[in-house]
Amino acid sequence: MVIRAIASILNMAAKPSKPIESTADLARFLNVSQWTISRAINGHKDVSEETRKRVFEAMEASGFQPNMHARRLRGQTSKLIGVCFHNFSIPIVNVKLMELQRVLRLYGFHYLYETTMGEPEREINVIRDFQRFGVDGIVNINSTLEAAVLEEHLGSTPCILVEPTRTSLSRIAHVTLDRARAMREILMHLYGLGHRRFALMGIGKGNPWRWEPLAQAVQELGLDPEDALYTSGEYKEKDHYLRGGRRLAEALLELPEAKRPRALICLDDLIAAGVIQTLLRKGCRVPEDYSVTGFNNEEVSQELYPSITTIDQNARKLMDRAGEMLVQFITEKNIPGYAEMIAPTLLVRESTGPLQ
Numbered sequence: 059m060v061i062r063a064i065a066s067i068l069n070m071a072a073k074p075s076k077p078i079e080s081t082a083d084l085a086r087f088l089n090v091s092q093w094t095i096s097r098a099i100n101g102h103k104d105v106s107e108e109t110r111k112r113v114f115e116a117m118e119a120s121g122f123q124p125n126m127h128a129r130r131l132r133g134q135t136s137k138l139i140g141v142c143f144h145n146f147s148i149p150i151v152n153v154k155l156m157e158l159q160r161v162l163r164l165y166g167f168h169y170l171y172e173t174t175m176g177e178p179e180r181e182i183n184v185i186r187d188f189q190r191f192g193v194d195g196i197v198n199i200n201s202t203l204e205a206a207v208l209e210e211h212l213g214s215t216p217c218i219l220v221e222p223t224r225t226s227l228s229r230i231a232h233v234t235l236d237r238a239r240a241m242r243e244i245l246m247h248l249y250g251l252g253h254r255r256f257a258l259m260g261i262g263k264g265n266p267w268r269w270e271p272l273a274q275a276v277q278e279l280g281l282d283p284e285d286a287l288y289t290s291g292e293y294k295e296k297d298h299y300l301r302g303g304r305r306l307a308e309a310l311l312e313l314p315e316a317k318r319p320r321a322l323i324c325l326d327d328l329i330a331a332g333v334i335q336t337l338l339r340k341g342c343r344v345p346e347d348y349s350v351t352g353f354n355n356e357e358v359s360q361e362l363y364p365s366i367t368t369i370d371q372n373a374r375k376l377m378d379r380a381g382e383m384l385v386q387f388i389t390e391k392n393i394p395g396y397a398e399m400i401a402p403t404l405l406v407r408e409s410t411g412p413l414q
Contacts, residue, residue: 078122088116098166107164114166139169139384140188143199144176149328150354151199153373154220158197161381167194178202185211195384198222205230216387218380231387233380233398238271240369240402244323244351245275247367247404251349252413253321255286259306259333260293260325272323288319293329303332311340320348320413327352327359330366334409345411355405364408376400 078084085092090109098105098113116122139162143151155171162169170191174181181203188196195216201208202223208230219232248256256276261268273283290306293299306329310318324330330352334344344350344364352359352368359366379398 078116078120084113084116084120084122087120088112110164110166114163136192136194137167138191138193139167140172140184140191140193140196141169141199142172142174142181142184142188142196145173149356150326150371150373153356154199154377157374157377158381161378165381165385167385174202176200176202178207182207182211185215189213189215194388197380197384216384218384218387220376220380231383231396233376233383233400235371235376236399236401237267239399240353240404241268241271241323242275243402243404244353244367244369245272247406248321248323248349248351248410249279251321251410253319253349254281254413255288255319256321256323257310257319258287258289258323259310260290260302260329261323262289262292264292268325293325299326299328300332300335303329303334304336305332307333307336307340311337311342321410322348322350324350324352326354327356327366327368330368330409331358331362334362334364334366344409346414349410349413351410355403359405359407367407367410368405370403370405372400372403 078087081095082092085095088095094105094109095113098110141155141158143155146152159169170188170193172184172187174184181198181201185196185198193215195218196212197218197220198208199220200223201219203211204224208217208219217230219230221234222230222232245256256272258268258272261272263269269287269289272287276283276286290309293302293306303324306324310322322330322333324333330350334350337344337348337350342348350366352366355368355370359368379400383398
């Protein structure tokens with residue numbers, strides 16, 4: 059046993075004496091069985107993470123990749139996952155993609171990215187493209203399709219939804235941030251600082267993830283949502299968040315001073331940054347005159363002054379769970395629990411303070 063362990067360590071450190079062209083070559087190089095190599099590549103639970111890591115490190119170092127076409131002909135998995143999402147312009151989506159990439163690599167999967175631009179017809183075409191490529195499964199981030207339409211086009215293709223934008227998707231497996239809890243935590247933080255009126259910057263009444271939990275929370279506090287919640291309406295210019303924050307702040311400052319809420323709940327950190335910089339340029343103080351909150355815990359929320367009170371989506375946990383659910387779906391042919399909520403974390407920083 060000791061000799062075998064030493065040999066395994068030496069095999070890891072050494073380079074192969076000849077090119078690795080098959081799983082049999084890889085098994086000989088790592089001094090393990092071909093069965094172990096196959097199980098590691100296919101993500102089975104009975105292979106330790108240490109062994110799985112050794113296999114994929116050796117594959118990466120040698121440049122060896124299983125023949126996907128041959129694998130499909132043998133009825134094996136292709137090790138390809140299709141990932142679709144709106145676009146690359148949203149920073150938190152990029153964070154989620156990096157976390158998903160990490161977890162898929164851990165299980166030995168490769169990935170194809172396609173953007174949908176939030177267009178339902180394009181989303182359907184992306185799903186069809188992935189199916190033609192022979193993917194083992196799909197991760198669909200912020201799907202805009204109704205459940206019946208998704209089911210029709212997915213067929214038997216395993217799919218996990220990440221934060222679908224439709225509310226009628228309970229019968230399709232998905233993982234999402236508990237946004238209702240996130241909004242309640244923001245509002246209760248501001249309420250605890252003495253605020254009773256709140257401006258929703260970039261959040262309209264049609265937003266079920268934001269408006270509805272906020273309206274419910276203020277009602278429970280004995281406040282009238284129509285009076286306590288001032289809304290600027292939905293923010294549409296998805297590529298210009300900082301500029302949008304400036305415009306939203308300028309519109310707020312046009313209101314009579316007596317009617318302006320002093321607690322500003324922003325759609326995300328970039329909107330919040332634009333709001334704060336505009337307020338400061340106009341001679342207002344943050345948080346003495348206005349308390350401002352963001353959402354997503356992006357780098358800008360930590361590095362600007364004042365730093366922004368925000369919600370951390372816990373993207374690593376979110377995408378860890380999405381990856382685990384999809385691998386379970388693929389390897390065990392077992393549909394996981396339909397829905398899972400990831401708890402948010404409220405991060406209190408310099409941009410919020412007591413009402414003065």
